[in-house]
Amino acid sequence: MSNADFPAGFAYLTAALKEAGHEVVGVNPNNRIGYASAADMARTLILEGLKTHQADMVGVGGLCTDFKFLRDAISIIREFDQTLPIVMGGGIVTHDANFVFETLKPDYCIVGEGEEAIVALADRISSERPVSDIPGIGYWDDTTPVFTEERREYIDIDKLPFPDYSPFELEEMMDDFALAARYLYRYPKSAPRLMTLVAARSCPFSCTFCTHAKANRRYRARSVANVIEEIRVSFDRYRFNILIIxxxxxxxxxxxxxxFCEAINEGRTRYGWDFVWAFQTHASAALDLVALKMAKEAGCFFFSYGMESASPRVLASMNKKTRPEQLSTAIELAKEAEIGFGGNFIFGDPAETPETISETLTFYRQYCTESHVYLGQIRPYPGSRLFSECIAKGIIQDKLSFYENIDKTDYNMTTMPDKDWNHWLRRIIPALGTFALVRCVDVSAIFYDNSLAGKAITEGGRKSLWRLQVSCPFCGEEYTYPELVDEESVRAHGHRVLTGCPHCHKRVNANIPVNRDCALGDSVQESA
Structure with missing residues (x-):
């Protein structure tokens, strides 16, 4: 796992606890090798952490997709010390508090943002005082779960301490594990060092598939000055070269x-900032060519919209508040500005039909094959309107089974017969996704880089770091792209890599043919 995928929530809670005078240590149960399984790795690291540090409280958290890991983690902690208080937070409990709290049975849970609640809990637990007046938490009254009043007002996010990743091996994630980040986040640099930043919380929109669509969750954006100060502090400490907002x-x-762009340009002059950056936004932003060129001049290499569908009927059903022409306009402007554009089309909304699927696939063929746009399906995650509808309609009949098999079970939320939906989902849509329509070019040279030899990311030496020299089929510029490969598999089957050209920022399928001589170049170690 790279830090691009590490949850910022842990770092924010760490900073809040430290500011309140508490000591915080962390266990990052990722990125280790030599274990029989991921479960064995997690068990070993959690027990080692508990034995090394005499904790007064243990915090765990995640999303709904982390259900089985969190269940295992709580079991391991209980095995070590049944009296050690366990606090659970994150989207998994925020969006389905009653079921998750009663099923996984931590001692406490935090519903919603956690900085104020975690500090209050730590203070009360350490002084053995009641917790019943802390807003936004769950606790047990003997064997009965109790939830306090929802926290309706949160602290001004400009007043929160900046996230503190120090207990979670951030340097290692930035260095050795940068290549574990999705290519979209790392393609501009041959030696990427990624940093992430959260500049706002919640969302003012209410898309049916999204977990942000909860009442009383007010959208709050940090001031640009506050964001820039976090960038300054982080850059001084970590010297990252890619920033993902x-x-x-x-x-x-x-x-x-x-x-923001003006402040970034000032930072380049004043502090020597040399990083590039990417952001996401809503199609209603209606960014024009002037805005995109301004962002590019300030170092922006990529932006994305929440695309979801190119069918007006499906977009209306999703409550997206967008139109297909907004998407096509953004794609064309991004090409003109020579900045990367991306997004996802997700199929399976209740309004989806063969006709609406065809609309979106036609749009994809016409506009999206050079951009970083992907095809997938909608998942009814807890907290979304779709999840509630699936429960009400009996599409999801067993919550425990849902959580245990999350992202492994497909749910037909459309009115199409299962046979017809599965035909689209498993045959037609995948046939057009990933590599199918992306411009392909053979790599022109391969260089072996031994800088990661012996590191955990090589999976015990099974993988090697190759630097692929690619000539962009669009702009003709040469670039080098780092890729971890299984040499034995490449020699037998070849290898295809999705990349982005760091010059024109279009999507490229870089192909290593089966017969490619894997020793074309000398060993190298490239810098950013």
């Missing part, structure tokens, strides 16, 4: 984007 609506306001 994670919130979905970063540039929905053009004035905010302009203010």
């Amino acid at each position: 994670l919130d979905e609506l970063f540039a929905v306001n053009k004035n905010r984007l302009r203010e």
Whole structure:
């Protein structure tokens, strides 16, 4: 796991606890080899952490997809010490508190944002005082779960301490495990060092598939000055070369984007910032060519919209508040500005039909094959309106089975017969996705890089770091792309790699043929 995928929530809670005077240590149960399984790795690391540090409280958390890991983690902690208080937070409990709390049985849970609640819990637990007046938590009254009043007002996010990743091996994630990040986040640099930043919380929109669509969750954006100060502190400490802004609506306001770009340019002059950056936003931002060129001049290499569908009927059903022409306009403007564009089309909304699927696939063929756009399916995650509808309609009949098999079971939320939906989902849509329509070019040279030899990311030496020299089929520029490969598999079957050209930022399928001589170049170690 790279830090691009590490949850920022842990780092924010760490900072809040430290500011309140508490000591925080962390266990990052990723990125280790030599274990029989992921479960064995987690068990070993959690027990080692518990034995090494005499904790007064243990925090765990994650999303609904982390259900089985969290169940195992709680079991391991209980095995070590049944009296050690366990606090659970994150989306998994925020969006389905009653079921998750009663099923996994931590001692406490935090519903919603956790900085204020975790500090209050730590203070009360350490002083053995009651917790019943802390807003936004769950606890046990003997064997009865009790939930306090929802926390309706949160602290001004500009007043929160910046996230603290120090207990979670951030340096290792930035260095050795940068290549574990999705290619979209790392393609501009041959030696990527990624940093993430969250510039806002929640969302003002209410898309049916999204977990943000909960009542009383007010959208709050940090000031640009506060964001820039976090960037300054992080750059001084970590010297990253790629910044990923994670919130979905970063540039929905053009004035905010302009203010940010001006501040970034000032930082380049004043502090020597040399990183590139990417952001996400909503199609209603209606970014124009002037705004995109301004962002590019400030170092932006990529932006994305929440695309979801190119069918007006499906977009209306999703409550997206967007139109297909907004998407095609953005794609064309991104090409003109020579900046990367991406997004996802997700199929399976209740309004989906063969006709609406065809609409989106036609749009994809016409506009998206050079951009970083992907095809997938909608999942009814807890907290979304779709999840509630699936429960009400009996599409999801067993919650425990749902959590235990999350992302492994397909749910037909359309009115199409299962046979017809599965035909689209398993045959037609995948046939057009990933590599199918992406411009392909053979790599022109391969260089072996031994800088990761012996490191965990090579999976015990099974994989090697190759630097692929690619000539972009669009702009003709040469670039080098780092890729971890299984040499034995490449020699037998060849290898295809999705990349982005760091010059024109279009999507490229870089192909290593089966008969490619894997020793074309000398060993190298490249810098950013």
